Amino acid sequence: LQQQNHVQEQSALEYITNGRRRLIGRLQNLPLIVENLFQRKVLxxxxxxQIQAEVDRFDQTRKILDWVSARGEAACYELLTILDITKKRTLGDADLQFRNEGTFSYTPLVLDTDVHSS
Incomplete structure (x- = not known):
């Protein structure tokens, strides 16, 4: 038997789903994230x-992740792009590499989700 050594690739939706617990605990500056999602027409x-009406930060984060995930791959990609661009303000010392059962890394710029046609 030949073993293949490769990096497991995830879609943006899988990445959000797999990293959900860590994201709920680590996301900071939620108003910045929400404003960016609104500007990009994700929310x-x-x-x-409704997010702003939530008192608890964790409940706000859950709502964000639920709505973004429900909108599918392109919306999840937008969220990950926002987190990558604003990571010093939204992730603090955390990063976007979650390690669960395997090693996962996500590079938002790999996906082409441009849905705007010229």
Whole structure:
């Protein structure tokens, strides 16, 4: 038997799903994340209001992750891109490499999710 050594690739949705517990515990500066998701049309005004109405930061984070995940791959990609761009303010000392059963890393720029046609 020949063993193959390779990095396991994940979609953005899988990455959010697999890293959910860590994201809930580590995301900071939620207003910045929510504003960016709103500007990128991932979240609607009503959803932003519902997130802001939550008192608990963890509940706010759960709502964000639930809505983004429900919107699929492109929305998850947008969230990961936002986190990558704003990581000093939104992730602190944490990074976007989650280690669960295997080694996972995510590079947001790998995916082409441009849905705008010229």
């Amino acid at each position: 609607h005004e009503e959803e932003v209001s």
